[in-house]
Amino acid sequence: MKIPLSQPDITEAEIEAVTAVLRTSRLSLGPKLEEFEHAMASYVGMPHAVAVNSGTSGLHLCVRALGIGDEDEVIVPSFTFIAAANAIRYERARPVFVDIEPHTLNLDPEKIEAAITPRTRAIMAVHSFGVPLPIDAILAIAKRHDLFVIEDACEAVGAEYKGCQAGSFGHAAVFAFYPNKQVTTGEGGMIVTGDVALACRMRALRNQGRYDSDDWFQHQEIGYNYRISEINCALGIEQLKRISEILSRREEVAKAYHRELEDIRELILPPIHVAGSRISWFVYVVRLAGNFTAHHRDKLMSYLQSEGIGCARYFAPIHLQPSYAEWRETHLPVTESESARTLALPFFNRLSQAQISEVGKALRSGLRMLD
C-alpha cells in the first residue's frame, strides 16, 4: 500500500531503550515491568496496574478475577473488536449484545436496562474508537443492578470523560498496545484497578497462579502465562513518555481529515468533538450515508485499495461471526445498519497533509464511480 492503514511511530529513544534491555540479563519479570506499571498507574491516576501480554489477556483476567463464570451474563456491544466478547466466553459466561447509538457508535445506555436479567453480572463498557462512553449513565445502571463495570479502554488510552481518564471509572479497566494502538509495545496490555485484592489475584493469574509468597513451583490456582517481557515494557515506557505529543498529533490528523472531507455529502464523518469528552483518536472511520449499502462500501474499499490506499471495514458485528452462530438471531438494527457502511481510512501519527489530500481525492473519485 502506498498509504498504509496504520503505522507505528518508533523513535530512536524507543530503539535505544529496547537495545539497553537486551544488554542486561533480565528479559522478563524485571525492573522495566515495574516501571511500566507505575508509569501507567500514575498516568491513569489509579493505584494498581498489572501489565500483561495482550489486551485480550487483560480482559480475560478481569472476567476471571471478578469471579464471572458459568451461565453468568455480561452486557457487551456487538459493534467492537471480538476480544471483548471472547474474554467473556473463555469463562463460559454469556455475552449479551446491546445495540449502539449512531452518533458515537458506543453502547446506547438507554438500551442496557432492557437486557439485564437476574443472571447479569457485569457491563463490558467499551470506549469505541477512543470516544469515551457516557460513564456516569453506565455507572448509575451498574449501581442500580449491582453489576461490575469492566472498562475496555483498549482503544482509548488518554481519553477523558468529564475531566477523568478512561480507565479510572470501572472496577477494572484494560488498555492494549498492539502496533495499531495509540501507544504500542508490539504486543501487550495493561489492567488498572483501585482494588488491591483484585490486582494481587491478577498478578498471580498472569504468572501460572503463583502468589508473591510462593516459590516458582508452587501454584495456588490454575493460572496462565500472560507475562509481558522486559523488552516490550521498555518500549511501552518510552512511548508513554511521548503520549501527550502522540495524542495531539493524532488529533491534528483527525482535524485535517475533517477539513478535507466535510463537504462530501455521501459521507458521515466521525464526531470531532463530543460534549464533556476528550477523544483519544484511535482510528478514523467514516460511514457512507444511509442510502448506501455494504455492497457500495465494499466497492469503494476495493477501489481505494487498488489506488494503494489502505482501508478496512471497522467492525463486522460480533453476533454475525461464524464463531457466534448461537447469537445470530440477536436483532441489533443500529449495529447492523451502521457497520455495513463503515470505512476506516489510513490513520497514524505521521500521516501528512499531502497524504490526507490524496486519500480525499481518491475517495471523491471512488464515490463518483458508485453512482
Ligand SMILES: *Cc1c(COP(=O)(O)O)cnc(C)c1O
Ligand atoms: C485492541 C483491542 C483489544 C485487545 O487487543 P489485543 O490485540 O489482544 O491487544 C480489546 N478490545 C478492543 C475493543 C480492542 O480494540
